[in-house]
Amino acid sequence: MTKGKDDKHFENMIENAQELYFSGATAFSNWMEASQKEVRENHAFTAALSSDLVKNLSSMLLQTKPIPALDTFMGADQNLSAFSKASIEFSAAAAELHALIIAKFVESAENYLAQGDPESESEDRTIRAWLSSTNSDVLEFQQSKAYLDAQKKYVTSLTQFQKSYRALVEDFQILNHLPTQSEIDDISKGLHDLKREVRTLKSHLSKGMEPKK
Amino acid sequence: MKSRELNGAPELSDYFEKVSKGFENLSELSESDIKIATSKKHVVFSSDKVRLFKYEKLEGVKSAKRLPVLVAYSLIGSYKMLDLQPDRSVIRNMLEAGLDVYIIDWGKTNRADRWLAFEDFILGYMGDCIEYICSAHKIKSLSLLGVCEGGVFAACFASLYPEKVKSLALAVTPIDFHADEGAKLKPDQGHLNRLLRNFSRQELEEMIDAYGQLPGEVSGFAFLEMTLVKSLTKYQWDAIDSLSGDKKQVLNFLRMEKWLVDRPNHPGEAAKQWLIDLYNENRLAKGEFELEGKKINLRNLNMPVLNIYSRDDHIVPPPTSQALKHLVPKQCNYQELELPAGHIGAFVSSKANRAFSSAVFESIPKLPAQ
Numbered sequence: 001m002t003k004g005k006d007d008k009h010f011e012n013m014i015e016n017a018q019e020l021y022f023s024g025a026t027a028f029s030n031w032m033e034a035s036q037k038e039v040r041e042n043h044a045f046t047a048a049l050s051s052d053l054v055k056n057l058s059s060m061l062l063q064t065k066p067i068p069a070l071d072t073f074m075g076a077d078q079n080l081s082a083f084s085k086a087s088i089e090f091s092a093a094a095a096e097l098h099a100l101i102i103a104k105f106v107e108s109a110e111n112y113l114a115q116g117d118p119e120s121e122s123e124d125r126t127i128r129a130w131l132s133s134t135n136s137d138v139l140e141f142q143q144s145k146a147y148l149d150a151q152k153k154y155v156t157s158l159t160q161f162q163k164s165y166r167a168l169v170e171d172f173q174i175l176n177h178l179p180t181q182s183e184i185d186d187i188s189k190g191l192h193d194l195k196r197e198v199r200t201l202k203s204h205l206s207k208g209m210e211p212k213k
Numbered sequence: 214m215k216s217r218e219l220n221g222a223p224e225l226s227d228y229f230e231k232v233s234k235g236f237e238n239l240s241e242l243s244e245s246d247i248k249i250a251t252s253k254k255h256v257v258f259s260s261d262k263v264r265l266f267k268y269e270k271l272e273g274v275k276s277a278k279r280l281p282v283l284v285a286y287s288l289i290g291s292y293k294m295l296d297l298q299p300d301r302s303v304i305r306n307m308l309e310a311g312l313d314v315y316i317i318d319w320g321k322t323n324r325a326d327r328w329l330a331f332e333d334f335i336l337g338y339m340g341d342c343i344e345y346i347c348s349a350h351k352i353k354s355l356s357l358l359g360v361c362e363g364g365v366f367a368a369c370f371a372s373l374y375p376e377k378v379k380s381l382a383l384a385v386t387p388i389d390f391h392a393d394e395g396a397k398l399k400p401d402q403g404h405l406n407r408l409l410r411n412f413s414r415q416e417l418e419e420m421i422d423a424y425g426q427l428p429g430e431v432s433g434f435a436f437l438e439m440t441l442v443k444s445l446t447k448y449q450w451d452a453i454d455s456l457s458g459d460k461k462q463v464l465n466f467l468r469m470e471k472w473l474v475d476r477p478n479h480p481g482e483a484a485k486q487w488l489i490d491l492y493n494e495n496r497l498a499k500g501e502f503e504l505e506g507k508k509i510n511l512r513n514l515n516m517p518v519l520n521i522y523s524r525d526d527h528i529v530p531p532p533t534s535q536a537l538k539h540l541v542p543k544q545c546n547y548q549e550l551e552l553p554a555g556h557i558g559a560f561v562s563s564k565a566n567r568a569f570s571s572a573v574f575e576s577i578p579k580l581p582a583q
Contacts (some may be wrong), residue, residue, distance in 0.1 A: 101441065122224065123224045123225075124224060124228075127450065131442060131446055131450070134442050135440075135442035135443060136400060138441050138442050139400040139401050139440070139441075139442075140400060142404055142439075142441070143400075143403075143404070143407065148407060148408060148411045149411070151408065151411075151438075152411050152412060152416075155412075155416075155420060156412075156416055156419075156420070158420075159416070159419050159420045159423045162423035162424065163419070163423050166423070181425075184325075185324075185327065185425065188324075188325050188326075188327065188328060189328050192328035192329070193328075195261075196332075196333070196337075199337055
C-alpha cells in the first residue's frame with residue numbers, strides 16, 4: 001500500500017463525506033425550518049378559520065333567540081336622542097333663569113350704588129342695607145311675567161328631562177327582563193284600588209250591622 | 214371712605230370672633246341636644262303608614278273637661294312643628310291647659326303611595342281617627358284643628374260630616390286660592406299662587422307624574438325660592454349670627470333646621486288635587502271640589518269656626534284664609550284671629566303661639582254632661 005496516494009485519497013473521501021454531511025444537514029435544517037414555518041402558518045390559518053366558523057355559528061344561533069331586533073334598537077336610539085334633547089333644553093332653561101336672576105342682582109346693586117354714597121360707619125350695616133334693597137328688588141321682579149315664564153320653562157323642561165330619562169331607564173329594564181317603574185305603578189294602583197274597595201265594603205258592612213246592636 | 218377703613222378692622226375682628234364662637238358652639242353640641250317634638254305621646258291607632266298619637270297628660274295638670282281635640286297637620290311638612298321645643302310648643306300649651314290632644318302623623322310616604330288622594334286622607338284616615346277618638350271618649354263629635362293643608366282636610370271633613378265635628382279651628386289655611394289677586398299684599402306674599410296659576414292643568418299633571426309624587430326636596434326648594442335673597446343669605450351672611458349666639462339661640466336655630474330638612478314627600482294624586490284643583494283652578498271656593506263624587510259645600514259648616522291666620526304669612530296670604538268668612542253659613546259662629554307672625558312663626562314665636570293656643574282652647578266646647 002503506497003501510503004502517500006492512499007492517504008490523499010482517504011483525506012479527499014473524508015472531506016467529501018464531511019461536505020456531503022454538512023450540505024445534507026443544512027438542507028435538512030432548511031427543510032425543517034421551512035416545514036415548521038408552514039406548519040405555523042397552517043395552524044394560524046386553521047385557527048382563524050375555526051374562529052370565523054364559531055363566530056358565524058354564534059351569529060346564527062343568536063339570531064334564533066329573542067334578542068333586540070332592529071326596531072327595538074331604533075326605539076332606544078330615539079329615546080337616547082330625546083333624552084339628549086331634553087337635557088340640553090333643561091340646561092338652557094336653567095341658564096336662562098339663572099341669567100335673569102343674576103342680571104336682577106347686578107341691576108339692583110347698581111341702583112343701590114346710584115342712590116348715593118353707600119358709605120357707612122359699619123361694613124355690616126352697609127351690606128345688610130344692600131341686601132335689604134336687593135331683596136325688595138328681587139321680590140318685585142319675581143312677580144313679573146318674565147320671571148314667572150322663565151321659571152315655568154325651567155319646570156316644564158325639567159319635567160321633560162325626567163320623562164325622557166325614565167323612558168331610557170325603562171328601555172334598559174325591558175331589555176334586561178326587569179320590572180319597570182310603569183309596571184310597579186300599575187301594581188300599586190291595583191293595590192290602592194283594592195284597599196279602597198275593602199274600606200267601602202267595611203263601611204257598608206258596619207252600617208248594615210248597626211241596627212242589630 | 215376713611216371711616217370705613219378705620220372701622221373695617223374691628224368689624225373684621227368681630228366677624229372672626231363670631232366664626233370662632235360658632236365653631237365652638239357646634240363642637241359642644243351633639244345630635245341628642247337637638248331634639249324636637251319631645252312631648253310624650255303614644256300610638257293609639259294606625260292604618261297603613263298613618264298613625265294617630267295621643268299626647269300624655271302633664272303631671273299635676275287637671276283635666277279641662279272639654280272635648281278632645283284632633284290636630285291634622287299638612288302633608289307638606291312634619292307635624293313636629295307644633296311641638297318644636299318645650300317653650301315653643303302649641304301642643305304643650307294645650308296639654309298645660311288640661312286638654313286631651315290627639316295628632317295625626319301622615320307617615321313617610323314614597324312613590325308606592327302615589328295613588329293616595331284627598332279622599333284617602335280625609336274620608337279614610339282622618340275619618341277613621343275621628344271614629345276611634347269618638348269611640349274611646351264615648352262622644353259623637355269632637356274638636357278639629359287643621360293646619361295649612363290639614364286645615365283644608367278638616368274643612369272638607371266638617372262640611373261633609375258636620376255632625377261629627379263640634380268645633381272647627383283652622384290655622385294658616387288657604388280656602389280661596391285666588392283671593393290674592395287684586396288684594397293688597399306684602400311684596401313676598403302670593404308668589405306660590407301666582408306661580409301655580411301660570412301653569413296649565415296638563416303641565417302640572419305631567420310634572421307630578423314625572424316624579425310620581427311631589428318630592429320633599431322639590432317642595433323644599435320651592436319654599437326657598439319664594440324668598441330668594443333671604444334664602445341665599447340665611448346660610449351665608451346670617452348663618453354666623455345664628456350660630457354664634459348663646460346656646461339657647463343656637464339650639465333654636467338648629468331645631469328649626471332639623472324640622473326643615475325633614476320634609477316629607479307628597480303623594481302624587483293628592484298633589485294634583487292640591488296644586489291643580491285648588492291652587493290652579495280654585496275649586497274649593499267655587500264649590501266645585503269633590504270627594505268621591507260629593508261636592509264640598511262650606512255652607513254646611515254649621516259648627517263654631519275659629520279661623521287663625523298670620524299677618525306676615527308669605528306662603529298663605531291672609532286674604533286666601535279670610536275668604537272663609539264669606540263662605541260659611543250666616544248662622545255660623547265664625548271668629549278670626551290675626552297673628553303678628555309668619556306662616557311658621559304662628560307656632561314657634563313665643564308670643565304668637567301663646568295667643569294661638571289660648572284662642573284654640575277657648576274655641577273647644579266643654580264635655581257634654583254624662
